Amino acid sequence: MHSVLFVLVSTCLLHSANAWNNGLQKTPAMGFNTWNRFQCNIDEDLIRQTAVQMKDLGFLDAGYDFINIDDCWLLKDRDASGSLVTDPDKFPSGLKNLTEFLHGLGFKAGIYEDLGLTTCAGFAGSLNHELTDARLFVDLGFDYAKIDDCNSGSFSGTNPERFQRWTDATTQIQQETGKMLFYSFVEWQSFDAWTWGPPIANSWRIYDDIQPNWGRITAILNNASFIGDFSNFWGHNDLDMLENGNGELTLAEQRSHFTAWALTKSPLLIGTDISSLSQDSIDILLNPEIIAINQDTQIGEPLKPFFWGKNPDGTWDPMFPAQYWSGFSQDKQHTAIMYINFNDRTVDLNFTFAHSPHLQADKKYAIRDLWKHEDIGVFSDFFFDGSIPSHDARVYIFTEQT
Ligand code: GLA
Numbered sequence: 581m582h583s584v585l586f587v588l589v590s591t592c593l594l595h596s597a598n599a600w601n602n603g604l605q606k607t608p609a610m611g612f613n614t615w616n617r618f619q620c621n622i623d624e625d626l627i628r629q630t631a632v633q634m635k636d637l638g639f640l641d642a643g644y645d646f647i648n649i650d651d652c653w654l655l656k657d658r659d660a661s662g663s664l665v666t667d668p669d670k671f672p673s674g675l676k677n678l679t680e681f682l683h684g685l686g687f688k689a690g691i692y693e694d695l696g697l698t699t700c701a702g703f704a705g706s707l708n709h710e711l712t713d714a715r716l717f718v719d720l721g722f723d724y725a726k727i728d729d730c731n732s733g734s735f736s737g738t739n740p741e742r743f744q745r746w747t748d749a750t751t752q753i754q755q756e757t758g759k760m761l762f763y764s765f766v767e768w769q770s771f772d773a774w775t776w777g778p779p780i781a782n783s784w785r786i787y788d789d790i791q792p793n794w795g796r797i798t799a800i801l802n803n804a805s806f807i808g809d810f811s812n813f814w815g816h817n818d819l820d821m822l823e824n825g826n827g828e829l830t831l832a833e834q835r836s837h838f839t840a841w842a843l844t845k846s847p848l849l850i851g852t853d854i855s856s857l858s859q860d861s862i863d864i865l866l867n868p869e870i871i872a873i874n875q876d877t878q879i880g881e882p883l884k885p886f887f888w889g890k891n892p893d894g895t896w897d898p899m900f901p902a903q904y905w906s907g908f909s910q911d912k913q914h915t916a917i918m919y920i921n922f923n924d925r926t927v928d929l930n931f932t933f934a935h936s937p938h939l940q941a942d943k944k945y946a947i948r949d950l951w952k953h954e955d956i957g958v959f960s961d962f963f964f965d966g967s968i969p970s971h972d973a974r975v976y977i978f979t980e981q982t
Pocket of ligand 1: 615650651692699700701728766789
């Protein structure tokens with residue numbers, strides 16, 4: 581047992597020491613991204629309106645401080661000097677003007693490019709232009725770059741070598757300008773970025789594109805459940821942009837989606853039309869007690885599964901991932917517990933303290949429910965809660981009693 585613990589602890593130390601600390605985002609990035617809801621139907625009015633609404637609705641104050649433009653902001657060809665060209669129909673006032681507007685409101689600004697010959701939507705890619713493009717993004721006032729991996733087959737090299745190009749470019753531009761870009765990437769060739777991403781980037785996608793349906797959310801979470809050891813301060817597994825407010829996701833599913841992304845310490849980038857979000861959906865995204873765990877500056881490790889529930893522990897099941905997850909919160913006297921009900925019916929939950937590596941079997945804990953915002957009592961040995969609706973989530977903070 582001790583040797584298992586030693587391996588676990590040393591693995592975590594190794595991974596956090598291994599992360600690329602470029603001074604940006606010790607905790608996961610939060611904000612907005614255009615892609616999930618708008619794809620290529622973007623323009624400067626949308627960005628301006630979204631930013632104003634996010635500020636008015638309290639998203640900025642809650643920590644959502646990036647406004648990120650995804651694919652389709654640019655033209656298919658570079659100009660005569662080799663520079664990327666902003667689409668003048670979509671952004672007639674120019675991107676510099678737009679980032680100044682965003683900064684004036686208190687936001688940071690993000691932009692998208694691709695490692696290959698073209699972006700996924702077919703616009704000019706950055707292959708062999710990384711330095712020019714990183715310099716342009718800094719000149720235009722951007723703070724964040726998302727680098728995609730479509731149409732990059734013509735560049736041979738290992739994955740770390742391919743993505744290192746943007747690590748080098750952003751580092752060199754920082755030496756020239758003093759400005760560092762947050763570097764997030766999407767890798768499409770082998771989906772193992774967590775094993776080599778930490779030393780070269782701030783965050784890395786772990787799976788295929790998200791969709792606004794429950795099956796895709798459970799598939800991504802199943803993948804994340806096995807790779808929590810690779811995410812920590814300064815470098816985060818990216819489960820993809822949020823789908824809250826999109827498609828057919830019920831409120832229970834939106835709660836579970838947000839809870840799972842926040843507690844696995846994924847970036848939290850809202851991907852919907854802010855102007856049509858219901859108040860219930862807004863309240864989910866603004867839950868301060870859940871955001872506090874995502875943005876915990878004392879504990880960088882994500883929650884990890886300790887008990888699969890219906891399936892035997894360790895089961896790979898994209899439709900029915902691990903149900904019981906735990907991790908420390910703020911310090912080792914506070915433990916966050918997450919439960920998600922993947923069943924199609926209402927169920928009760930229960931587990932023994934001895935099962936979680938983040939609880940002590942012989943201690944009593946005062947328990948708070950972070951979705952009901954209620955203290956629910958002091959428990960010892962085991963915990964029980966009743967009537968968890970289908971596809972809904974519960975989060976509790978267990979505070980050790982001395
Ligand atoms: C890929 C990425 C998405 C989005 C699109 C844009 O599919 O995974 O997040 O950036 O490209 O074309």
